[in-house]
Amino acid sequence: MADVKLNNIKKSFGNVNILHGISLDIKHGEFVVLVGASGCGKSTLLRLIAGLEEITSGSLEISGREVNHIAPAQRGIAMVFQSYALYPHMNVFKNMSYGLKVNGKGKDFIKEKVLEAANTLDIGHLLERLPRELSGGQRQRVAIGRAIVRDPNVFLFDEPLSNLDAALRVQTRVEIGKLHKKLGTTIIYVTHDQIEAMTLGDKIVVMNEGLISQAGTPLELYQHPCNKFVAGFIGSPKMNMIPGKVLAIEADHLLVELSDKSISKAYVETDTASIGDNITFGIRPEHLVEGALQETSLSAKVSLIEQLGEATYLYLTLGDGSEIVMRGEGESTTTFSEQINISLKPEHVHIFNSEGIALRRTRAGNTKSPAQLAQLKAQTAEAAAN
Ligand SMILES: Nc1ncnc2c1ncn2[C@@H]1O[C@H](COP(=O)(O)OP(=O)(O)OP(=O)(O)O)[C@@H](O)[C@H]1O
Ligand SMILES: [Mg+2]
Numbered sequence: 001m002a003d004v005k006l007n008n009i010k011k012s013f014g015n016v017n018i019l020h021g022i023s024l025d026i027k028h029g030e031f032v033v034l035v036g037a038s039g040c041g042k043s044t045l046l047r048l049i050a051g052l053e054e055i056t057s058g059s060l061e062i063s064g065r066e067v068n069h070i071a072p073a074q075r076g077i078a079m080v081f082q083s084y085a086l087y088p089h090m091n092v093f094k095n096m097s098y099g100l101k102v103n104g105k106g107k108d109f110i111k112e113k114v115l116e117a118a119n120t121l122d123i124g125h126l127l128e129r130l131p132r133e134l135s136g137g138q139r140q141r142v143a144i145g146r147a148i149v150r151d152p153n154v155f156l157f158d159e160p161l162s163n164l165d166a167a168l169r170v171q172t173r174v175e176i177g178k179l180h181k182k183l184g185t186t187i188i189y190v191t192h193d194q195i196e197a198m199t200l201g202d203k204i205v206v207m208n209e210g211l212i213s214q215a216g217t218p219l220e221l222y223q224h225p226c227n228k229f230v231a232g233f234i235g236s237p238k239m240n241m242i243p244g245k246v247l248a249i250e251a252d253h254l255l256v257e258l259s260d261k262s263i264s265k266a267y268v269e270t271d272t273a274s275i276g277d278n279i280t281f282g283i284r285p286e287h288l289v290e291g292a293l294q295e296t297s298l299s300a301k302v303s304l305i306e307q308l309g310e311a312t313y314l315y316l317t318l319g320d321g322s323e324i325v326m327r328g329e330g331e332s333t334t335t336f337s338e339q340i341n342i343s344l345k346p347e348h349v350h351i352f353n354s355e356g357i358a359l360r361r362t363r364a365g366n367t368k369s370p371a372q373l374a375q376l377k378a379q380t381a382e383a384a385a386n
Contacts, residue, residue, distance in 0.1 A: 002028050002063050002076065002153030002186045004049065009058035011044055018044050020210040021058070026203075031180050031187045033197045035233065036207030042190045045207075046156045049188065050079045063153065078147035079156040082163060084139045086131040086146075092118075093127040096145045110149075117148040120179065137168040144179070157189040161196065169193070176200065194236040198222075206230045223364045228280060228356040237285045237313065239350065240324040244281040246273050252362060254351060256281055260318040264296035265346035268359035273351075282350030285313070288326040290334065294343035300324070302338045307331060316342065 004026040011019040019041045026032050034042045047053040049060060051072035059066050067075050086095050096117060097110045105113075118124040121141040131139055140160060147155060160176070161169045173196055180187055180200075191197055197204050198218045205215040206229070214221060214230045225231035231239045248255040253265045254273055258281055266281070273279075300316035303323070312332040316324050326342055334340060347363045 003061075004154060004186060004188070005059075005061040006049075007059045007061070009045070009048060009060060010056045011041070011048060011053065012056045018210055019048075019056075022207075022210075022212060024205060024212065024215065026186060026188065028186055029184045031189065031200055031202045033201035033204045034188065034190045034207060035192070035197050035204060036213075037233075038192075040207045041210045042207060043158055046079065046158050046188065046190060049154075050077050050156055051075050052079075076153035077156060078150050078152035078154075079158065080140075080143050080147050080160050082159040084131070084143040084163075086139060086142055088131055091128050091130055092123065092134070092142050092145075095131070095142055096127075096149055099146065099150055113149040113151075114145075117145040120148065120182065121145050121175070135168075136164050137172055140164060140172060141175070144176075148179075148183070152185065154186045154188065157187065159190055159192065162192065169196075173200065194234070197234075204234070206233055224358070224361060225350065226358050228282075228352045228358075231282050231350055231352070231358065235284055237325045237327065239282045239284050240288075241352075242281045242283075242318070242322050242324065244279050246275055246277040246279060249273055249275060253346065254359075256351065258298075258318075259322055260298065260320040262296070262298045262318075264344070264349060266349040266351045266359075267347055267363040268349075268351045268361050270359075272353070273359065278354045280352040280356070282352060283324075283344055283348060285325045285327040287348035288324070288328075288342050288344050290314075290326070290328055290332065290340060290342055292341040292343050294345050296346055296349075297341055297343040300340060300342055302334055302336055302340060305332065305334060305336060314340075314342075316340075 006022050006024040009019060009022045022045060036042055044053065048055050055068050060068055062075060093114055096114045100110045100113060118127060121144060123138060123141050123145060126134060126138060161172050164172060177200055189200060201218055203215060204218055204221050206213045208229050214226045221230060221234045225234060242258050244256045244258040246254055247257050249270050253267045254270055255263060256266055256279060257263050298318060300318050302314055303317050304315035306313040312328045314326045314328065314334060316326060318324065350361065351359045353359065
């Protein structure tokens with residue numbers, strides 16, 4: 001059982017503190033995705049787990065044993081980087097088998113392992129080729145294959161798909177999803193890609209400046225971000241944030257006034273709110289609709305229209321100059337510079353206090369997940385079943 005347990009892990013380089021105390025329980029077989037702004041310490045954390053850097057303080061346990069001072073090769077971990085770092089003068093077979101050979105494994109054993117991994121990754125026909133004779137996606141699969149043959153208990157992936165073009169990213173993402181289902185290995189995976197994070201992760205960990213902001217399932221983070229940072233980080237386009245203040249407090253909702261003077265209900269826990277509090281009103285682009293059909297209505301001017309075919313993004317300016325984005329399904333007949341009404345359901349509203357902390361939403365469970373996310377989940381599940 002390859003559980004990974006991080007207890008208050010800190011890391012400094014010289015006198016610069018990079019990780020300020022990371023605690024995380026990763027269960028055997030779990031797929032954990034680390035996200036966070038550039039420089040927040042994601043790669044550093046992976047390198048600590050792999051044993052490539054020394055932990056400054058705190059403890060790291062793998063399968064119930066502390067491994068702080070155990071050599072990388074003894075940790076049962078394989079790491080795949082963004083740059084494939086294949087040996088250029090070795091063919092695919094040799095690249096994949098090199099680590100096993102160095103470890104003194106027998107020829108037959110090596111051959112069996114490499115062929116098995118190559119079949120899993122659909123690169124069995126490429127074993128004689130040199131890296132320069134491969135596409136980027138094929139090279140990345142060789143790098144993954146090199147990790148698989150070692151039978152690790154834990155895979156660490158550091159942005160493995162970011163060198164690939166868009167179509168290949170999608171394909172390789174699905175392959176990694178399938179591979180996880182097949183091998184059942186614990187995976188810790190760093191990405192900057194929203195869709196990778198939402199579709200691959202059993203759990204997403206959002207890091208900010210060397211600390212964990214929030215960890216949870218993709219939908220927990222989507223529906224109940226605990227602060228403005230996480231709310232802005234999960235979801236694309238980003239959640240709209242509009243300044244506002246509390247007008248009234250009712251039993252099960254707040255009445256808030258936005259900076260453009262429009263008024264909305266918000267179904268959140270009200271016990272910490274006071275009348276007059278400055279708040280931030282959050283609403284996701286996919287929860288806005290054109291027209292005044294829903295309970296809260298705003299008036300906005302269209303400043304840009306992006307037609308994607310399956311959806312339309314409207315960039316809108318409210319009466320006070322606040323900029324927001326709306327994602328509508330399908331095409332839109334709205335024109336540039338038009339003054340339109342948009343509306344939303346108060347159940348979809350997020351409220352953040354003046355410190356940026358979310359007030360817990362009380363009706364979020366009733367909201368359906370967005371069509372886009374459901375579709376992606378379905379596609380990944382379908383691909384995994386094939
Ligand atoms: N060996 C090192 N010596 C000194 N500082 C380092 C070292 N390695 C990383 N850092 C610093 O630690 C911080 C975190 O770096 P890290 O590579 O972990 O970020 P990251 O979250 O992976 O970012 P990105 O998304 O850009 O890959 C950065 O400020 C970086 O400059
Ligand atoms: Mg990094």
